Amino acid sequence: MAAGGLSRTIEGGHEEFYDFPCSLCQDEGKHLEAARYCKDCFVYMCVNCTRHHNKFPLNKTHQLLDQSQFATVTQFKPVSFPTKRCLKHPGELLSIYCGDHDVVCCSSCKALEHSNCAETEHLIDAAKGIQNSKEYQTIKQETRALLNDAVRVLADRKADISRIENERKDVKKIIADFRKKVNKYFDDLEQKTLDALHDKAEVIVSSCKQDTKDLTVMKSTAEDMLKQLESFKGDNECDLFVQVKADKKFLRNAMQEVLNISKNVRKDAINFRIDQKIEPYLSSLEGLGTFTEIPVNVGQLSLATTDRHVSQSRASTSSSQTSPDNRAPLPIYKTQLYGKFDVNEKSDSEECHITDICQLPDGTILIVDYNNDKLKRLDQSYKLLDSLRLPGSPYSICNVGSDEVAVSLCDAKKVQYISVKKKLTLTRSFSTGNYCRGMVYVDDKLYVCCGDSRDSASYCIEVYNNAGQLHHSISGLSSLPLYITVTDDGQHLLVTSYPSDNITMMDLTGNVVNTFSNRDLKQPSGICTDGKGQVFICGISSNTVVQLEPKQQKIDVILGMKDGIDNPCAIYYDRKQSSVLVSCFKSNQLLVFSLK
Numbered sequence: 071m072a073a074g075g076l077s078r079t080i081e082g083g084h085e086e087f088y089d090f091p092c093s094l095c096q097d098e099g100k101h102l103e104a105a106r107y108c109k110d111c112f113v114y115m116c117v118n119c120t121r122h123h124n125k126f127p128l129n130k131t132h133q134l135l136d137q138s139q140f141a142t143v144t145q146f147k148p149v150s151f152p153t154k155r156c157l158k159h160p161g162e163l164l165s166i167y168c169g170d171h172d173v174v175c176c177s178s179c180k181a182l183e184h185s186n187c188a189e190t191e192h193l194i195d196a197a198k199g200i201q202n203s204k205e206y207q208t209i210k211q212e213t214r215a216l217l218n219d220a221v222r223v224l225a226d227r228k229a230d231i232s233r234i235e236n237e238r239k240d241v242k243k244i245i246a247d248f249r250k251k252v253n254k255y256f257d258d259l260e261q262k263t264l265d266a267l268h269d270k271a272e273v274i275v276s277s278c279k280q281d282t283k284d285l286t287v288m289k290s291t292a293e294d295m296l297k298q299l300e301s302f303k304g305d306n307e308c309d310l311f312v313q314v315k316a317d318k319k320f321l322r323n324a325m326q327e328v329l330n331i332s333k334n335v336r337k338d339a340i341n342f343r344i345d346q347k348i349e350p351y352l353s354s355l356e357g358l359g360t361f362t363e364i365p366v367n368v369g370q371l372s373l374a375t376t377d378r379h380v381s382q383s384r385a386s387t388s389s390s391q392t393s394p395d396n397r398a399p400l401p402i403y404k405t406q407l408y409g410k411f412d413v414n415e416k417s418d419s420e421e422c423h424i425t426d427i428c429q430l431p432d433g434t435i436l437i438v439d440y441n442n443d444k445l446k447r448l449d450q451s452y453k454l455l456d457s458l459r460l461p462g463s464p465y466s467i468c469n470v471g472s473d474e475v476a477v478s479l480c481d482a483k484k485v486q487y488i489s490v491k492k493k494l495t496l497t498r499s500f501s502t503g504n505y506c507r508g509m510v511y512v513d514d515k516l517y518v519c520c521g522d523s524r525d526s527a528s529y530c531i532e533v534y535n536n537a538g539q540l541h542h543s544i545s546g547l548s549s550l551p552l553y554i555t556v557t558d559d560g561q562h563l564l565v566t567s568y569p570s571d572n573i574t575m576m577d578l579t580g581n582v583v584n585t586f587s588n589r590d591l592k593q594p595s596g597i598c599t600d601g602k603g604q605v606f607i608c609g610i611s612s613n614t615v616v617q618l619e620p621k622q623q624k625i626d627v628i629l630g631m632k633d634g635i636d637n638p639c640a641i642y643y644d645r646k647q648s649s650v651l652v653s654c655f656k657s658n659q660l661l662v663f664s665l666k
Contacts, residue, residue: 090140092116107135107143110165110177112151112194114140128161128178152193167196244513245358255431258472267340274338281331288324295320347646360559402626403604403617405663407633408649411452414658418442424653424660426466426508426553426596427642428475430490435644435651436475437660438464445477445494450646452662458494460486466508466553468516470536476516478506485509485518485538500538504528508553510563512578515541517563519551526550531565531580544580553597555605557620564605564620566594573597573607575620588625591616596640596653600665606650608638615641615652634661 090104093113104114108123110132115123123129135143154174156162162176169189184190200206295317302310414422420441428436434455435448445464446457462479470476470487474497477486483502489495508519514536521529529547531554534540549567556563557575562583565574571592575584592611599605605618606628613636615629629635629652637655644651644662652661 090114090137092119094119104140105137107140109133109135109143111163112165126161128159131177131181165193167191167193169196247513248358255472259431267342270340274340277334277338281334284327285331288327291320292324403628403665405628405633405650405665408662408664409452410634410659410661411448412658413437413439413446413448413454413660415442415444415446415454415457418444421656422658423656424640425464426640427651427653427660428467428469429642429644429646430469430475431472433646435642436467436490437653438467438477438640440464440480441656445488447490447494448660452651452660456494458488458496461496462486465506466519468509468511470511470516476509476511478502478509478518480505480507485516485534498538500534503530503532503540503543506532508551508566510554510556512556512560512563517554519554519565521547521550523550523568529567531563544576552595555597555599557605558599558601558603562620564597566597566607569593573605573618584620584623586618586620586623586625588616590614590627591625596638596642598642600643601645606641606643608641608652610637610639610655613637615650629663633663 088101088103090107092100092102092104092115095102095116102116102118105117106115106120106123107113108115108129111123111129120134123132152163152165154164156164156176156179159176159178162178164174164176166175166177166180166184167173167190168175168180168184168187169191170187171184174193175184180187180190295313298313299317302313413424418439418441422439423441424437425440426438430436433450435450435452437446437448438444439446439457440463443460443463444457445460445467447455449455460477460479462482462484464477464486465480466478467475473489473491475488475490477488478484479486483505484499485502485506486499487497489497502518502520504520504522506518506520510517516534516536518532518534520532526548529545529550531544531547531551532540533542533544547567549570551565551567553566554563561577563576563578565576567574571587571594573586573591573594574582575586576582590612591607591609591614593609594607595610596608597605603619603621605620607616607618608614609616613631614627615635615638617626617628618624629638635652635654636657638652639655640653642651643649643665647664648666649662649664652663654661
């Protein structure tokens, strides 16, 4: 029995009851008197448990009280005890709170990391009243908010998985369709080359056959002559004289003919070389297209401490604006006049007004002469080859296949298809809903700028399939669309319109995603791309040609009046020659500038 009256015998039994029993033994159903109290572990320990407690090196720094000091503990006896172990010091309980760092730690952490901290206290004291604290209520609210956000975002991400799978299928179809289209281009090129091979071979073989026929006749005649000469017996010298003279004339002509034929022997040949530009170009590509990021507005999460709302402005841009992303801007082209080329024909009744330009796969150039109702073809040196008179006022032109183009006939309100094989030939046509102007061909669909300048309700972009059937219409435009092109990634349309000074970027369904403007670009008209992300636009009223980089939202002037630019209308980038072609209002000259 312990001294000091700290134990009593239970009435009617022999087991002793202690005022301060060993906490550790009591948990095991034993009743032993406590000899020590650990202020760091918050437990009473008997002699044996104290011995085991002191075996651990980390426990040697703990403060132990003997039985004479137990009375001071009873008035601070905690309702709850620390039970969590320190991750840094697994042998220690998390028993200290540091207010300076707002962390819970063990006694070893306090000694090593928080010895100079003023705001430290025992966890038992710090934890008092936590259930009624504002911090506890706030944490519960933020935890619920986090849970709600996590559930919502989780559902969104699962929906993203499904959406991405569908988009993956769509892109695979686009790639497969494009591959079929490219295969058709190559099949057509192959057939054209085989046809050319056949024609060339036929010419040579026909010539050889004719020469063979002539030489065979000549050989037979010579054999007969020799036979007659050798068989002469001298009976009639007059007959021999006549024969000799006739043979002499024949020999003179025959020998010359044999000489002429011999000059062609082994000189006629079929030599073929693959276009040297094809393979390097194909090998330089890293893919069939590019993946673009579409800006998306993300809803604001409910956590008060988190701000994840994304906003995007679509203000008009100028050359002084900073880039919206971290990529270095593409370089500004340097221009040099390559030449001025006369595109006037003797049969033209009016001064030329070139309203649009395009290039065929073989490198030849097609230009639309609005004033003379003609489509004219130029060779790769920009010299006039041939022309075709059109049934209406032609405005715009675009490729719709390897050997076919479409031309908008503005006043006739019609789109005319034209075969561009050896000879320019009118083929099929279809009517549009109104006056038609600029066109672009995207994904087997023809986007046509339409509208009557006197009726703003008619301003629209009509979209037709290859059969000339209206697929859908992009309406509600604030100005009359003039020219249209597609960005090099094939994802967006760029439109110039009257009387606006803006260039409008929209997706293929007609949703406006951005607008661009610049003080040096007034009344933009003709527009084209260079295949590398750059866009060129003519400014009729500003007498300028500008270079626009949509991704960087940057506009720079590359040509002006000092370069001979006067009311520029149409523009086209010749990718084979790395040059830009510009036509000006009512001019017989086509301006060509080399770009570097």
